[in-house]
Amino acid sequence: MSVVEASEGTQKATVDANFEPTILAIACHWCTYTGADLAGMNRMNYPPNVRVLRVPCSGRVNPQYILTALNKGCDGVLVCGCHPGDCHYVSGNYYAKRRLMAFKRLLEYTGLEEGRLLIRWISGSEAGKFRDTVTEICQTVKALGPLSTSEQDALTAFSRSAAGLADINANVGAAAGFASAPEPNQADGAGE
Amino acid sequence: MSDIQSQLRARAAELLSSGEVVQVIGWMDGRFENQTTPAFIDRPEDAELLVFNEYCVNTTPKYTLYEKEHGKLAVCVRGCDSRGINRMIKDNQILRDQLYLIGLPCSGVKDRKTGELLIKCQNCNHRNPVVYDELLGDAVEEPQVNRYDVVERFEAMERDKRAQYFESTFNRCIRCYACREVCPVCTCRSCFVDQVNVGWQGKQNNLAENKFYNLTRVFHIGDRCVECGECERACPMNLPLMAFNRKMVKDLDDLFAAGEAGLDAEGTHSLGTYDVNDVEEFM
Ligand code: SF4
Ligand code: SF4
Numbered sequence: 001m002s003v004v005e006a007s008e009g010t011q012k013a014t015v016d017a018n019f020e021p022t023i024l025a026i027a028c029h030w031c032t033y034t035g036a037d038l039a040g041m042n043r044m045n046y047p048p049n050v051r052v053l054r055v056p057c058s059g060r061v062n063p064q065y066i067l068t069a070l071n072k073g074c075d076g077v078l079v080c081g082c083h084p085g086d087c088h089y090v091s092g093n094y095y096a097k098r099r100l101m102a103f104k105r106l107l108e109y110t111g112l113e114e115g116r117l118l119i120r121w122i123s124g125s126e127a128g129k130f131r132d133t134v135t136e137i138c139q140t141v142k143a144l145g146p147l148s149t150s151e152q153d154a155l156t157a158f159s160r161s162a163a164g165l166a167d168i169n170a171n172v173g174a175a176a177g178f179a180s181a182p183e184p185n186q187a188d189g190a191g192e
Numbered sequence: 193m194s195d196i197q198s199q200l201r202a203r204a205a206e207l208l209s210s211g212e213v214v215q216v217i218g219w220m221d222g223r224f225e226n227q228t229t230p231a232f233i234d235r236p237e238d239a240e241l242l243v244f245n246e247y248c249v250n251t252t253p254k255y256t257l258y259e260k261e262h263g264k265l266a267v268c269v270r271g272c273d274s275r276g277i278n279r280m281i282k283d284n285q286i287l288r289d290q291l292y293l294i295g296l297p298c299s300g301v302k303d304r305k306t307g308e309l310l311i312k313c314q315n316c317n318h319r320n321p322v323v324y325d326e327l328l329g330d331a332v333e334e335p336q337v338n339r340y341d342v343v344e345r346f347e348a349m350e351r352d353k354r355a356q357y358f359e360s361t362f363n364r365c366i367r368c369y370a371c372r373e374v375c376p377v378c379t380c381r382s383c384f385v386d387q388v389n390v391g392w393q394g395k396q397n398n399l400a401e402n403k404f405y406n407l408t409r410v411f412h413i414g415d416r417c418v419e420c421g422e423c424e425r426a427c428p429m430n431l432p433l434m435a436f437n438r439k440m441v442k443d444l445d446d447l448f449a450a451g452e453a454g455l456d457a458e459g460t461h462s463l464g465t466y467d468v469n470d471v472e473e474f475m
Contacts, residue, residue: 063411064384064392064404071400084472094466097474098448102463103411105443109346110407110436111355119474173357 015145021075023050023137026065027122028058030088032080034124039131046131047138050078057081059092063103066117076116076141078133083121093121115140116147196296196329197244200268203294203328205239207266213292214263217255219248226304230255234262244268246302249310251422253277253376256286265291270298271318272420275454276376278323279418282457285379295324297332312421315339315434322455339419343438364429365402371423371433377413377453384408406436414440415463418454447471 027033033054039046055061058081066077079100087093100119108114118137122129141147204216220231220241230250233239252267253276259265269277277293280286297320300313317339320331338344346354369385372378385393385405392408394401410433417437424433444450448470450462 064408067404067407071404083475084468091466094468094470095463097470097472098463098466101447101471101473102414102440102443106407106411106414106436106440108351109354109439110358110403111351113351121474 015143019142019146021049021138021141021146022073023076023078023134023141024053024069024074025050025078025080025134026053026055026058026061028060028081028088028093029054029056031082031086031124032122032130035122035126035130038125039127042127044127044131046134049138050134057087057089057092058096059087059089061096061100063099066103066107070112070116070147075144075147076118076137078137079117079119080122080130080133083123086123113144115144194245197242199328200244200294200296201239201242203326204233204242204266205236207292208234208239209236212264213266215259216242216266216268216294217252217259218242218268218294219244219250224304226302232259242268244296246299247304249301249304249425251276251374251376251420253280254374256280256291257379260286260290264289267291267293268296269293269321269324270296271316271320271322272298272312272418272422274321274323275318275418275452276420277454278457279416279454280376280379282454282459282461283377283379283416288457293321293324293326295321295327297321297327297329299332310421310425312425312434315341315419315421323457340438340442342432342435343442346435346439359399359403361431362402362406363399365397365406365431366429367397367402367405368428370426370428371431372409374422374426375413376418376420376422377416378409406431406433410436410440413437415444415450415461416453417441419452 027036033052036052058079061079066079069077079096081093081096082088084093084097104117104119107117115137118133120129120133122133200218204218207213208216214234216233216239218231218233219228220243221227222229226247228243228245228248228250230252231242232255233242252269252273256265256267256277257280267273267277274293274295277286277291281288299319300309300316302309315337317334317337319334321327372383372385384390388395393405414437417440419434419437419441421434423437424431427433441450441453444462448462448467453461
């Protein structure tokens with residue numbers, strides 16, 4: 001079994017070349033889901049790692065869906081909707097656009113690798129674009145490795161250990177201008 | 193400040209005895225040295241209890257939500273409080289004419305143990321109230337600080353360092369929800385964390401659930417946050433919550449020119465609207 005070094009990650013995670021990511025694709029009923037259907041009817045091939053979740057509109061996509069997917073075992077999330085101007089409900093995707101632009105930045109700021117959350121407008125006739133987008137996110141996430149182990153578990157174990165916490169506070173917290181985290185019993189009760 | 197304090201006591205007594213308001217919300221001395229606690233004064237003779245000094249750390253707007261049923265309220269507002277009040281009016285939580293706002297210029301409040309200016313006050317550009325019915329004392333000079341400083345330092349950091357730091361902060365959260373309770377913007381009657389049967393938020397205290405809570409909170413208030421810093425002050429585990437809130441505020445300002453929340457009681461918030469000419473990055 002060949003092993004490739006992941007380009008990122010302090011834990012020097014190694015990615016199993018046979019790793020098959022799980023990707024959640026949230027697709028709007030009117031455009032992207034139809035586009036995916038067309039891809040199927042045209043017998044297009046795309047990676048089988050993707051699970052499609054149909055929603056009425058990209059404006060229906062609660063950011064908590066994305067968080068839940070990432071927490072419960074998905075390695076990447078793809079959100080798709082109609083092109084701006086084509087929304088069946090007129091404006092749903094415009095709201096979604098603002099929301100997801102901000103939410104993607106927030107997730108990446110708090111540590112998610114770029115590429116694990118992908119957002120694309122795909123119309124009902126763009127079967128090829130659906131295939132290409134799914135292929136793109138699968139390849140990216142495959143190279144990044146599993147989210148649950150390389151990201152969450154290793155970091156959790158490290159940051160929950162006393163040595164890890166001290167190290168983080170000394171090196172990272174200090175660099176960002178924060179005093180060390182309090183030991184729980186030293187915390188100053190806010191409600192005094 | 194003691195001059196303002198005596199004016200405040202006198203005005204509170206007048207407002208209560210004339211029957212113009214039924215309650216004055218401010219601060220009074222607490223049990224410890226240099227500690228104050230929110231005060232809810234409803235008799236003119238109790239107005240002597242009110243204090244205004246550099247240890248009035250609590251913000252006042254959220255209390256109006258629970259006290260408004262008693263009648264018209266007089267509320268002491270500094271810059272941060274007044275922006276919270278504006279935001280609550282905009283969110284239809286309270287009406288402007290249910291409130292009599294006593295404006296108090298503020299020079300920042302201090303930690304009672306260390307005597308240092310609180311972080312929220314170090315990063316504050318709005319020391320004078322932006323809305324009030326009367327102003328006690330003279331307006332103070334507004335500082336010009338770069339309030340995005342902390343966000344910029346995190347953004348400049350390598351991703352995995354930043355990820356580690358934030359994971360360690362999320363791990364620390366005990367999900368007491370103090371950050372939600374004090375926030376003038378967190379006014380949903382039924383918060384997603386309390387909807388146990390729906391099951392958005394699990395009861396476990398682990399990284400996944402803590403992250404889910406914190407990121408949802410930040411995203412939900414991000415476009416309306418008035419940057420009062422009260423959540424960060426109230427957090428018993430010292431989570432750097434403003435590093436998240438300000439990230440949202442900064443992004444929304446960069447992307448959609450959202451500006452600062454709570455400066456007036458008109459208009460909408462940036463995620464509650466859209467513009468067909470918004471930048472496109474999902475094509
Ligand atoms: S106040 Fe702090 S510890 Fe409590 S829920 Fe909020 S972030 Fe977590
Ligand atoms: S999120 Fe924090 S800083 Fe923003 S309005 Fe609420 S309490 Fe104030």
